[in-house]
Amino acid sequence: MSGSIQSVERAAAILRLLGGGERRMGLTDIASTLGLAKATAHGILRTLQQEGFVEQDAATGRYQLGAELLRLGNSYLDIHDLRARALVWTDDLARSSGESVHLGVPHQGGVLVVHHVFRPDDSRQVVEVGAMQPLHSSAMGKALAAFDPVVRTQLLAADRPRFTARTVTGRRDVEDLLEVVREQGWASDLEESWEGLASVASPVHDRRGVAVGAVGVTGAVERVRESRDGAVRPALVAAVRDCARAVTRDLGGGRFRIN
Known part of the structure:
Protein backbone atom coordinates (compact mmCIF):
# COMPACT_ATOMS: atom_id res chain seq x y z
CA MET A 1 0.00 0.00 0.00
CA SER A 2 1.49 3.33 -1.02
CA GLY A 3 2.19 5.98 1.59
CA SER A 4 0.68 9.42 1.86
CA ILE A 5 1.96 12.33 -0.22
CA GLN A 6 3.66 14.84 2.08
CA SER A 7 2.89 17.93 0.00
CA VAL A 8 -0.83 17.06 -0.05
CA GLU A 9 -0.80 16.47 3.71
CA ARG A 10 0.81 19.86 4.24
CA ALA A 11 -1.69 21.59 1.95
CA ALA A 12 -4.56 19.97 3.86
CA ALA A 13 -3.02 21.08 7.15
CA ILE A 14 -2.82 24.68 5.92
CA LEU A 15 -6.47 24.62 4.81
CA ARG A 16 -7.57 23.21 8.18
CA LEU A 17 -5.53 25.85 9.97
CA LEU A 18 -7.10 28.66 7.95
CA GLY A 19 -10.52 27.12 8.48
CA GLY A 20 -10.34 27.59 12.24
CA GLY A 21 -8.91 29.93 14.78
CA GLU A 22 -8.09 33.38 13.48
CA ARG A 23 -9.21 32.57 9.90
CA ARG A 24 -6.63 35.03 8.52
CA MET A 25 -2.96 34.36 9.12
CA GLY A 26 0.39 35.58 7.87
CA LEU A 27 3.04 33.40 6.28
CA THR A 28 5.28 33.39 9.38
CA ASP A 29 2.44 32.32 11.67
CA ILE A 30 1.34 29.55 9.30
CA ALA A 31 4.86 28.21 8.93
CA SER A 32 5.66 28.27 12.65
CA THR A 33 2.32 26.76 13.71
CA LEU A 34 2.75 23.81 11.33
CA GLY A 35 6.50 23.46 11.78
CA LEU A 36 7.25 24.21 8.13
CA ALA A 37 10.05 26.17 6.55
CA LYS A 38 8.79 29.54 5.33
CA ALA A 39 9.82 28.72 1.75
CA THR A 40 7.87 25.46 1.87
CA GLY A 52 -8.59 29.48 -5.78
CA PHE A 53 -8.47 27.53 -2.50
CA VAL A 54 -6.66 30.34 -0.67
CA GLU A 55 -6.83 34.13 -1.00
CA GLN A 56 -4.29 36.74 0.12
CA ASP A 57 -5.28 40.16 1.38
CA ALA A 58 -3.44 42.73 -0.73
CA ALA A 59 -3.12 45.22 2.15
CA THR A 60 -1.99 42.95 4.99
CA GLY A 61 -0.54 39.96 3.11
CA ARG A 62 -2.51 37.61 5.35
CA TYR A 63 -4.10 34.46 3.96
CA GLN A 64 -7.64 33.14 4.21
CA LEU A 65 -9.73 30.40 2.62
CA GLY A 66 -10.74 31.06 -0.99
CA ALA A 67 -14.02 31.03 -2.87
CA GLU A 68 -13.27 27.75 -4.66
CA LEU A 69 -13.59 25.89 -1.36
CA LEU A 70 -16.99 27.49 -0.85
CA ARG A 71 -18.08 26.36 -4.29
CA LEU A 72 -16.94 22.79 -3.65
CA GLY A 73 -18.56 22.82 -0.22
CA ASN A 74 -21.85 24.02 -1.65
CA SER A 75 -21.70 21.28 -4.27
CA TYR A 76 -21.23 18.69 -1.52
CA LEU A 77 -24.10 20.13 0.49
CA ASP A 78 -26.33 20.34 -2.59
CA ILE A 79 -25.87 16.63 -3.33
CA HIS A 80 -26.58 15.63 0.25
CA ASP A 81 -29.55 17.96 0.48
CA LEU A 82 -30.90 16.52 -2.75
CA ARG A 83 -30.51 12.97 -1.49
CA ALA A 84 -32.02 13.76 1.92
CA ARG A 85 -35.07 15.39 0.39
CA ALA A 86 -35.55 12.60 -2.12
CA LEU A 87 -35.49 9.68 0.33
CA VAL A 88 -39.21 9.48 1.05
CA TRP A 89 -40.29 10.19 -2.52
CA VAL A 105 -26.30 14.02 -10.49
CA PRO A 106 -23.97 15.20 -13.29
CA HIS A 107 -20.37 14.30 -12.56
CA GLN A 108 -17.23 14.19 -14.72
CA GLY A 109 -19.06 13.84 -18.01
CA GLY A 110 -21.52 11.22 -16.78
CA VAL A 111 -24.24 10.63 -14.20
CA LEU A 112 -23.21 9.68 -10.68
CA SER A 137 -27.78 6.72 -23.54
CA SER A 138 -29.12 6.58 -19.98
CA ALA A 139 -32.50 8.08 -19.13
CA MET A 140 -31.06 10.15 -16.27
CA GLY A 141 -28.25 11.39 -18.48
CA LYS A 142 -30.60 12.55 -21.20
CA ALA A 143 -32.92 14.17 -18.66
CA LEU A 144 -30.02 16.17 -17.23
CA ALA A 145 -28.53 17.10 -20.61
CA ALA A 146 -31.89 18.28 -21.93
CA PHE A 147 -32.35 20.77 -19.09
CA ASP A 148 -28.77 21.78 -18.23
CA PRO A 149 -26.84 23.63 -20.97
CA VAL A 150 -23.48 22.81 -19.38
CA VAL A 151 -24.22 19.09 -19.28
CA ARG A 152 -25.58 19.25 -22.83
CA THR A 153 -22.34 20.85 -24.04
CA GLN A 154 -20.32 18.12 -22.33
CA LEU A 155 -22.45 15.41 -23.93
CA LEU A 156 -22.16 16.82 -27.44
CA ALA A 157 -18.41 17.37 -27.13
CA ALA A 158 -17.62 13.92 -25.73
CA ASP A 159 -17.29 10.51 -27.35
CA ARG A 160 -20.61 8.68 -27.48
CA PRO A 161 -19.88 4.94 -27.62
CA ARG A 162 -22.44 2.47 -28.93
CA PHE A 163 -23.45 0.06 -26.17
CA THR A 164 -26.26 -1.73 -28.00
CA ALA A 165 -27.85 -1.65 -31.45
CA ARG A 166 -30.32 0.93 -30.08
CA THR A 167 -27.76 3.44 -28.78
CA VAL A 168 -28.10 6.87 -30.42
CA THR A 169 -24.64 8.32 -31.10
CA GLY A 170 -24.88 10.86 -33.95
CA ARG A 171 -24.65 14.48 -32.88
CA ARG A 172 -27.72 15.62 -34.81
CA ASP A 173 -29.73 12.61 -33.64
CA VAL A 174 -28.75 13.29 -30.04
CA GLU A 175 -29.70 16.97 -30.34
CA ASP A 176 -33.10 16.02 -31.78
CA LEU A 177 -33.61 13.52 -28.98
CA LEU A 178 -32.79 16.10 -26.30
CA GLU A 179 -35.28 18.52 -27.86
CA VAL A 180 -38.00 15.87 -27.50
CA VAL A 181 -37.00 15.33 -23.88
CA ARG A 182 -37.26 19.07 -23.18
CA GLU A 183 -40.70 19.21 -24.74
CA GLN A 184 -42.14 16.22 -22.91
CA GLY A 185 -40.31 16.67 -19.60
CA TRP A 186 -38.94 13.13 -19.30
CA ALA A 187 -36.44 10.80 -20.95
CA SER A 188 -36.26 7.09 -21.61
CA ASP A 189 -33.57 4.48 -22.19
CA LEU A 190 -35.04 1.52 -24.05
CA GLU A 191 -32.18 -0.97 -24.19
CA GLU A 192 -29.81 1.82 -25.26
CA SER A 193 -27.34 1.26 -22.41
CA TRP A 194 -27.97 -2.37 -21.44
CA GLU A 195 -29.69 -5.16 -23.33
CA GLY A 196 -32.96 -6.18 -21.72
CA LEU A 197 -33.22 -3.13 -19.45
CA ALA A 198 -35.25 0.06 -19.83
CA SER A 199 -35.42 3.26 -17.78
CA VAL A 200 -37.55 6.37 -17.44
CA ALA A 201 -36.25 9.54 -15.78
CA SER A 202 -37.21 13.15 -15.13
CA GLU A 222 -41.00 -5.96 -20.89
CA ARG A 223 -42.19 -4.38 -17.64
CA VAL A 224 -41.29 -0.78 -18.54
CA ARG A 225 -42.86 -0.89 -22.01
CA GLU A 226 -46.46 -1.72 -22.75
CA SER A 227 -45.19 -4.35 -25.16
CA ARG A 228 -41.82 -5.32 -26.58
CA ASP A 229 -42.19 -2.81 -29.42
CA GLY A 230 -44.59 -0.44 -27.70
CA ALA A 231 -44.28 2.85 -25.84
CA VAL A 232 -43.26 3.31 -22.23
CA ARG A 233 -46.12 2.65 -19.83
CA PRO A 234 -47.89 5.99 -19.24
CA ALA A 235 -48.50 5.18 -15.57
CA LEU A 236 -44.76 4.70 -15.06
CA VAL A 237 -43.96 8.02 -16.75
CA ALA A 238 -46.54 9.78 -14.58
CA ALA A 239 -45.13 8.25 -11.40
CA VAL A 240 -41.56 9.29 -12.24
CA ARG A 241 -42.59 12.83 -13.11
CA ASP A 242 -44.65 13.14 -9.92
CA CYS A 243 -41.63 12.04 -7.90
CA ALA A 244 -39.36 14.57 -9.63
CA ARG A 245 -41.91 17.33 -9.04
CA ALA A 246 -42.18 16.43 -5.36
CA VAL A 247 -38.41 16.52 -4.83
CA THR A 248 -38.23 19.80 -6.77
CA ARG A 249 -40.85 21.34 -4.50
CA ASP A 250 -38.94 20.19 -1.41
CA LEU A 251 -35.81 21.85 -2.80
CA GLY A 252 -37.70 25.13 -3.10
CA GLY A 253 -38.22 24.89 -6.85
CA GLY A 254 -41.99 24.94 -6.76
CA ARG A 255 -42.22 28.45 -8.11
CA PHE A 256 -40.56 27.36 -11.37
CA ARG A 257 -42.40 25.71 -14.23
CA ILE A 258 -41.85 21.98 -14.22
CA ASN A 259 -42.89 20.19 -17.40
Whole structure:
Protein backbone atom coordinates (compact mmCIF):
# COMPACT_ATOMS: atom_id res chain seq x y z
CA MET A 1 0.00 0.00 0.00
CA SER A 2 1.49 3.33 -1.02
CA GLY A 3 2.19 5.98 1.59
CA SER A 4 0.68 9.42 1.86
CA ILE A 5 1.96 12.33 -0.22
CA GLN A 6 3.66 14.84 2.08
CA SER A 7 2.89 17.93 0.00
CA VAL A 8 -0.83 17.06 -0.05
CA GLU A 9 -0.80 16.47 3.71
CA ARG A 10 0.81 19.86 4.24
CA ALA A 11 -1.69 21.59 1.95
CA ALA A 12 -4.56 19.97 3.86
CA ALA A 13 -3.02 21.08 7.15
CA ILE A 14 -2.82 24.68 5.92
CA LEU A 15 -6.47 24.62 4.81
CA ARG A 16 -7.57 23.21 8.18
CA LEU A 17 -5.53 25.85 9.97
CA LEU A 18 -7.10 28.66 7.95
CA GLY A 19 -10.52 27.12 8.48
CA GLY A 20 -10.34 27.59 12.24
CA GLY A 21 -8.91 29.93 14.78
CA GLU A 22 -8.09 33.38 13.48
CA ARG A 23 -9.21 32.57 9.90
CA ARG A 24 -6.63 35.03 8.52
CA MET A 25 -2.96 34.36 9.12
CA GLY A 26 0.39 35.58 7.87
CA LEU A 27 3.04 33.40 6.28
CA THR A 28 5.28 33.39 9.38
CA ASP A 29 2.44 32.32 11.67
CA ILE A 30 1.34 29.55 9.30
CA ALA A 31 4.86 28.21 8.93
CA SER A 32 5.66 28.27 12.65
CA THR A 33 2.32 26.76 13.71
CA LEU A 34 2.75 23.81 11.33
CA GLY A 35 6.50 23.46 11.78
CA LEU A 36 7.25 24.21 8.13
CA ALA A 37 10.05 26.17 6.55
CA LYS A 38 8.79 29.54 5.33
CA ALA A 39 9.82 28.72 1.75
CA THR A 40 7.87 25.46 1.87
CA ALA A 41 4.77 27.11 3.33
CA HIS A 42 4.97 29.92 0.80
CA GLY A 43 5.19 27.51 -2.13
CA ILE A 44 2.14 25.56 -0.97
CA LEU A 45 0.17 28.75 -0.30
CA ARG A 46 1.06 30.10 -3.73
CA THR A 47 -0.22 26.91 -5.39
CA LEU A 48 -3.42 26.92 -3.31
CA GLN A 49 -3.91 30.57 -4.21
CA GLN A 50 -3.53 29.84 -7.93
CA GLU A 51 -6.22 27.15 -7.66
CA GLY A 52 -8.59 29.48 -5.78
CA PHE A 53 -8.47 27.53 -2.50
CA VAL A 54 -6.66 30.34 -0.67
CA GLU A 55 -6.83 34.13 -1.00
CA GLN A 56 -4.29 36.74 0.12
CA ASP A 57 -5.28 40.16 1.38
CA ALA A 58 -3.44 42.73 -0.73
CA ALA A 59 -3.12 45.22 2.15
CA THR A 60 -1.99 42.95 4.99
CA GLY A 61 -0.54 39.96 3.11
CA ARG A 62 -2.51 37.61 5.35
CA TYR A 63 -4.10 34.46 3.96
CA GLN A 64 -7.64 33.14 4.21
CA LEU A 65 -9.73 30.40 2.62
CA GLY A 66 -10.74 31.06 -0.99
CA ALA A 67 -14.02 31.03 -2.87
CA GLU A 68 -13.27 27.75 -4.66
CA LEU A 69 -13.59 25.89 -1.36
CA LEU A 70 -16.99 27.49 -0.85
CA ARG A 71 -18.08 26.36 -4.29
CA LEU A 72 -16.94 22.79 -3.65
CA GLY A 73 -18.56 22.82 -0.22
CA ASN A 74 -21.85 24.02 -1.65
CA SER A 75 -21.70 21.28 -4.27
CA TYR A 76 -21.23 18.69 -1.52
CA LEU A 77 -24.10 20.13 0.49
CA ASP A 78 -26.33 20.34 -2.59
CA ILE A 79 -25.87 16.63 -3.33
CA HIS A 80 -26.58 15.63 0.25
CA ASP A 81 -29.55 17.96 0.48
CA LEU A 82 -30.90 16.52 -2.75
CA ARG A 83 -30.51 12.97 -1.49
CA ALA A 84 -32.02 13.76 1.92
CA ARG A 85 -35.07 15.39 0.39
CA ALA A 86 -35.55 12.60 -2.12
CA LEU A 87 -35.49 9.68 0.33
CA VAL A 88 -39.21 9.48 1.05
CA TRP A 89 -40.29 10.19 -2.52
CA THR A 90 -37.94 7.65 -4.09
CA ASP A 91 -39.10 5.00 -1.60
CA ASP A 92 -42.69 5.75 -2.59
CA LEU A 93 -41.77 5.54 -6.28
CA ALA A 94 -40.16 2.13 -5.83
CA ARG A 95 -43.25 0.83 -4.05
CA SER A 96 -45.71 2.23 -6.57
CA SER A 97 -43.74 1.21 -9.66
CA GLY A 98 -42.42 -2.10 -8.43
CA GLU A 99 -39.03 -1.21 -9.95
CA SER A 100 -35.65 -0.02 -8.71
CA VAL A 101 -35.19 3.73 -8.42
CA HIS A 102 -32.03 5.77 -8.97
CA LEU A 103 -31.18 9.36 -8.13
CA GLY A 104 -28.29 10.81 -10.12
CA VAL A 105 -26.30 14.02 -10.49
CA PRO A 106 -23.97 15.20 -13.29
CA HIS A 107 -20.37 14.30 -12.56
CA GLN A 108 -17.23 14.19 -14.72
CA GLY A 109 -19.06 13.84 -18.01
CA GLY A 110 -21.52 11.22 -16.78
CA VAL A 111 -24.24 10.63 -14.20
CA LEU A 112 -23.21 9.68 -10.68
CA VAL A 113 -25.76 7.54 -8.82
CA VAL A 114 -26.11 9.08 -5.34
CA HIS A 115 -29.11 7.07 -4.15
CA HIS A 116 -30.54 3.68 -5.10
CA VAL A 117 -33.75 2.10 -3.87
CA PHE A 118 -34.04 -1.63 -4.48
CA ARG A 119 -36.91 -3.14 -6.43
CA PRO A 120 -39.44 -4.20 -3.77
CA ASP A 121 -39.24 -7.95 -4.27
CA ASP A 122 -37.06 -10.75 -2.98
CA SER A 123 -34.67 -10.84 -5.92
CA ARG A 124 -30.94 -10.49 -5.38
CA GLN A 125 -29.80 -6.92 -6.09
CA VAL A 126 -26.57 -4.95 -5.82
CA VAL A 127 -26.27 -1.42 -4.43
CA GLU A 128 -25.37 0.92 -7.29
CA VAL A 129 -24.57 4.08 -5.30
CA GLY A 130 -21.34 5.47 -6.70
CA ALA A 131 -21.84 3.90 -10.12
CA MET A 132 -21.62 6.05 -13.23
CA GLN A 133 -24.16 6.07 -16.07
CA PRO A 134 -23.52 7.54 -19.55
CA LEU A 135 -25.03 10.88 -20.49
CA HIS A 136 -25.98 10.03 -24.06
CA SER A 137 -27.78 6.72 -23.54
CA SER A 138 -29.12 6.58 -19.98
CA ALA A 139 -32.50 8.08 -19.13
CA MET A 140 -31.06 10.15 -16.27
CA GLY A 141 -28.25 11.39 -18.48
CA LYS A 142 -30.60 12.55 -21.20
CA ALA A 143 -32.92 14.17 -18.66
CA LEU A 144 -30.02 16.17 -17.23
CA ALA A 145 -28.53 17.10 -20.61
CA ALA A 146 -31.89 18.28 -21.93
CA PHE A 147 -32.35 20.77 -19.09
CA ASP A 148 -28.77 21.78 -18.23
CA PRO A 149 -26.84 23.63 -20.97
CA VAL A 150 -23.48 22.81 -19.38
CA VAL A 151 -24.22 19.09 -19.28
CA ARG A 152 -25.58 19.25 -22.83
CA THR A 153 -22.34 20.85 -24.04
CA GLN A 154 -20.32 18.12 -22.33
CA LEU A 155 -22.45 15.41 -23.93
CA LEU A 156 -22.16 16.82 -27.44
CA ALA A 157 -18.41 17.37 -27.13
CA ALA A 158 -17.62 13.92 -25.73
CA ASP A 159 -17.29 10.51 -27.35
CA ARG A 160 -20.61 8.68 -27.48
CA PRO A 161 -19.88 4.94 -27.62
CA ARG A 162 -22.44 2.47 -28.93
CA PHE A 163 -23.45 0.06 -26.17
CA THR A 164 -26.26 -1.73 -28.00
CA ALA A 165 -27.85 -1.65 -31.45
CA ARG A 166 -30.32 0.93 -30.08
CA THR A 167 -27.76 3.44 -28.78
CA VAL A 168 -28.10 6.87 -30.42
CA THR A 169 -24.64 8.32 -31.10
CA GLY A 170 -24.88 10.86 -33.95
CA ARG A 171 -24.65 14.48 -32.88
CA ARG A 172 -27.72 15.62 -34.81
CA ASP A 173 -29.73 12.61 -33.64
CA VAL A 174 -28.75 13.29 -30.04
CA GLU A 175 -29.70 16.97 -30.34
CA ASP A 176 -33.10 16.02 -31.78
CA LEU A 177 -33.61 13.52 -28.98
CA LEU A 178 -32.79 16.10 -26.30
CA GLU A 179 -35.28 18.52 -27.86
CA VAL A 180 -38.00 15.87 -27.50
CA VAL A 181 -37.00 15.33 -23.88
CA ARG A 182 -37.26 19.07 -23.18
CA GLU A 183 -40.70 19.21 -24.74
CA GLN A 184 -42.14 16.22 -22.91
CA GLY A 185 -40.31 16.67 -19.60
CA TRP A 186 -38.94 13.13 -19.30
CA ALA A 187 -36.44 10.80 -20.95
CA SER A 188 -36.26 7.09 -21.61
CA ASP A 189 -33.57 4.48 -22.19
CA LEU A 190 -35.04 1.52 -24.05
CA GLU A 191 -32.18 -0.97 -24.19
CA GLU A 192 -29.81 1.82 -25.26
CA SER A 193 -27.34 1.26 -22.41
CA TRP A 194 -27.97 -2.37 -21.44
CA GLU A 195 -29.69 -5.16 -23.33
CA GLY A 196 -32.96 -6.18 -21.72
CA LEU A 197 -33.22 -3.13 -19.45
CA ALA A 198 -35.25 0.06 -19.83
CA SER A 199 -35.42 3.26 -17.78
CA VAL A 200 -37.55 6.37 -17.44
CA ALA A 201 -36.25 9.54 -15.78
CA SER A 202 -37.21 13.15 -15.13
CA PRO A 203 -35.10 16.12 -13.97
CA VAL A 204 -35.11 17.61 -10.49
CA HIS A 205 -34.73 21.40 -10.20
CA ASP A 206 -33.53 23.50 -7.29
CA ARG A 207 -34.83 26.88 -6.10
CA ARG A 208 -32.90 28.62 -8.90
CA GLY A 209 -34.59 26.50 -11.53
CA VAL A 210 -31.36 24.62 -12.27
CA ALA A 211 -31.55 20.90 -13.05
CA VAL A 212 -29.42 19.56 -10.19
CA GLY A 213 -30.30 15.90 -10.57
CA ALA A 214 -32.57 13.33 -12.11
CA VAL A 215 -34.74 10.57 -10.71
CA GLY A 216 -35.57 7.45 -12.66
CA VAL A 217 -36.83 3.88 -12.54
CA THR A 218 -35.12 0.92 -14.16
CA GLY A 219 -36.50 -2.50 -14.91
CA ALA A 220 -36.81 -5.27 -17.43
CA VAL A 221 -37.84 -3.86 -20.79
CA GLU A 222 -41.00 -5.96 -20.89
CA ARG A 223 -42.19 -4.38 -17.64
CA VAL A 224 -41.29 -0.78 -18.54
CA ARG A 225 -42.86 -0.89 -22.01
CA GLU A 226 -46.46 -1.72 -22.75
CA SER A 227 -45.19 -4.35 -25.16
CA ARG A 228 -41.82 -5.32 -26.58
CA ASP A 229 -42.19 -2.81 -29.42
CA GLY A 230 -44.59 -0.44 -27.70
CA ALA A 231 -44.28 2.85 -25.84
CA VAL A 232 -43.26 3.31 -22.23
CA ARG A 233 -46.12 2.65 -19.83
CA PRO A 234 -47.89 5.99 -19.24
CA ALA A 235 -48.50 5.18 -15.57
CA LEU A 236 -44.76 4.70 -15.06
CA VAL A 237 -43.96 8.02 -16.75
CA ALA A 238 -46.54 9.78 -14.58
CA ALA A 239 -45.13 8.25 -11.40
CA VAL A 240 -41.56 9.29 -12.24
CA ARG A 241 -42.59 12.83 -13.11
CA ASP A 242 -44.65 13.14 -9.92
CA CYS A 243 -41.63 12.04 -7.90
CA ALA A 244 -39.36 14.57 -9.63
CA ARG A 245 -41.91 17.33 -9.04
CA ALA A 246 -42.18 16.43 -5.36
CA VAL A 247 -38.41 16.52 -4.83
CA THR A 248 -38.23 19.80 -6.77
CA ARG A 249 -40.85 21.34 -4.50
CA ASP A 250 -38.94 20.19 -1.41
CA LEU A 251 -35.81 21.85 -2.80
CA GLY A 252 -37.70 25.13 -3.10
CA GLY A 253 -38.22 24.89 -6.85
CA GLY A 254 -41.99 24.94 -6.76
CA ARG A 255 -42.22 28.45 -8.11
CA PHE A 256 -40.56 27.36 -11.37
CA ARG A 257 -42.40 25.71 -14.23
CA ILE A 258 -41.85 21.98 -14.22
CA ASN A 259 -42.89 20.19 -17.40
